[in-house]
Amino acid sequence: MRARIINHYRSLERQEMAITAEAVKNAYLGQGEQVKQKTLIEVFTQHNKEMAASLKWGTMKNYFTTAKYLKEFLTNRFPGGDIILKQLNYEFISSFELYVRTNPIHNGDPCTQNGTMKHMERLKRVINWACKMDWLHKNPFDQYQLKFKRKERDFLTELEIKAIESHVFVTASLQEVKDLFVFSCYTGLTYCDLIELSPDQIAPDTQGRCWIYTNRMKTEIRVDVPLLLHALSILEKYKNHPAANQRQKVFPYTSNQEVNRQLKLIAEAVGIKKHLTFHLARHTFATLLLMNGVPIETIKKLLGHTKITTTMIYAHVVNAKVGMDMDAFEKRMDFIKNPGR
Structure with a gap:
């Protein structure tokens, strides 16, 4: 009986509960x-x-990947393979960051700085959620700062886009993925938004210009995109496509995994060294708009961003744009000095 009472006492102690005679x-x-x-x-x-x-x-x-890292870390550090929330502190957070950085889940594939920060960001969101649920009263992330490494986003030049557009693939699947990718370059839509695009989301305005009226699947933010001639020609091509009509969508279905595999083949065939993805297509769309004088606020709206700082990541001020702006500035200055010319 004494042993059982001691066990209950220790159990209450481990769970950080109020230990009283009544509780025991x-x-x-x-x-x-x-x-x-x-x-x-x-x-x-x-x-x-x-x-x-x-x-x-x-x-x-x-x-799920972050949870897997967390379980491995807890198993290595704590005998029970878990920890109660009240025991979380800054030291635990820092130790977990170091573990993620130095213990890759897949051999030979360690986490990058930004990859590590993504895991920490997901853990932080879970902890914030626990605080909102009143399960934890002091947030161990209060003094912790996520440190993402700013990296330059790649994009395609106009020549590279033309090279992809003009290349004719014998395989129908490659041709379809190419059209999807090019369509994204001229609309800024993501893969999931494109593959679920339906004909009733495309309509002309009072001026006769065709628009895409949709909500981003990721954020559910309203996005209205005016269609350029290049995008319209692709739509016309798939107007009577049997596979697309059967699923009542604009384009036939291709899985995300298959699209990524095909994009690698397309890059090799065209001779482009850049890693083709739909993120790259969105970067390209934003950069083309910026290069042609479209204000950053308009680009933000077309991409469906909630913050202008997010749009700034996509919009590169490349040297060619700097040169164009300086030429325009020089012409204006010349006109001021010589208004009669």
Whole structure:
């Protein structure tokens, strides 16, 4: 009996509960309502379960990867392979960051600085969620700063886009993926928005210009995109496509994995060394607009961003644009000095 009482006492101690004679007695008799402290893995699992209904599979997959890192870290560091929320502190957060950085899940594929920060960002979101649920009253991330490394975003030049457009592929699947990619370069739409685009989302305005009226699947933000002639010609090509008509969409379906595989083949065939992705297509769209004098506020609206700082990542002020701006400035200055010329 004494041993059982001591075990209940230690159990309450481990769970950081208020230890009183009454609490020990109730635990021993199996009575009373002892509130069990939430553990980190328990909270992370519950978060993923509840968010699965609102987050896309690609996002959820990243949370599962972070959870895997966390379980490995806890197993190596704590005997029980878990930790109660109240024990979380800055030292734990820093140690987990170091573990992610130095212990790759896949051999020979360590996390980059930004990859590590993405894992820390997801953990931070789960901890913030736990704080909102009143399971944790002091946030261990209060003094922690996410440090993403700013990197230059790549994009295609006009010559590279033309090279892809003009290349004719014998394989129908390659040709379809090429058209999807080029369409993204001229509209800024993501793969998931493109593949789910339906004919009723395309309509002319009062001036006769055709527009895409849609909501971004990622953020559900309204995006209205006026269609350029290059994009219109691609739409016309798929107007009576049997596979597209069968699914009542603008384009036939190709999985994201297959699209990425085909884009590698397209890059090799055209002789482009850049890594072709739909993110690259969006970067290209933003850069082309910027190069041709479209204001950054308009680009923000076309890309469906909530913050202008996000748009600035896509919009490169390349040397050619700097040169064009300086030429225009020089002409204006020359006109001021010589108004009669």
